[in-house]
Amino acid sequence: MNRSIANRCAGSAAALMVVACLLFVSLEAGAQSSGSDSKTNTAPAGNAENGKRIYTSYGCYQCHGHAAQGGAGSRLAPNPISFTAFVRYIRHPRGQMPPYTSKVVSDSELADIHAFLRTLPQPPAVKDIPLLND
Ligand code: HEC
Numbered sequence: 001m002n003r004s005i006a007n008r009c010a011g012s013a014a015a016l017m018v019v020a021c022l023l024f025v026s027l028e029a030g031a032q033s034s035g036s037d038s039k040t041n042t043a044p045a046g047n048a049e050n051g052k053r054i055y056t057s058y059g060c061y062q063c064h065g066h067a068a069q070g071g072a073g074s075r076l077a078p079n080p081i082s083f084t085a086f087v088r089y090i091r092h093p094r095g096q097m098p099p100y101t102s103k104v105v106s107d108s109e110l111a112d113i114h115a116f117l118r119t120l121p122q123p124p125a126v127k128d129i130p131l132l133n134d
Contacts, residue, residue: 048119
């Protein structure tokens with residue numbers, strides 16, 4: 001009786017170890033890939049459509065505006081800062097912005113958001129807005 005309980009415990013402890021080990025390995029792999037990604041200077045292609053979706057669902061728009069035009073947060077587009085600087089700031093903001101770690105927003109998701117920001121058009125020049133030229 002006691003022996004079988006001990007055996008069962010040993011079994012579940014072993015299963016836990018395997019789960020913990022797998023978790024550790026996958027975290028390691030994630031950390032490594034994010035490390036190499038953020039060192040690249042050229043912006044990865046990214047998926048602008050997904051970027052637009054997560055820019056909204058992750059709440060970036062709440063401070064930066066739906067068109068990334070700025071608000072409580074700075075203007076992010078058009079002409080977004082380089083991908084390297086973008087990732088660096090989001091991971092380690094220096095002002096009011098809350099930090100987003102790679103566990104919350106992955107580097108590939110940031111690539112998608114950056115791709116979305118690159119698709120935002122320049123606003124028209126003042127001289128092309130009739131109302132402002134009356
Ligand atoms: C709670 C408000 C808030 C949220 C949410 C927020 N930001 Fe910010 N962000 C700011 C503010 C304010 C700044 C200006 C600098 C500062 O005070 O940190 C900023 C600055 C930045 C900058 C640096 C811009 C530059 O020109 O240096 C980037 C890039 C940025 N945010 C991207 C994002 C992205 C992407 C998200 C969503 C994942 C996001 N922010 C969510 C408030 C926010």
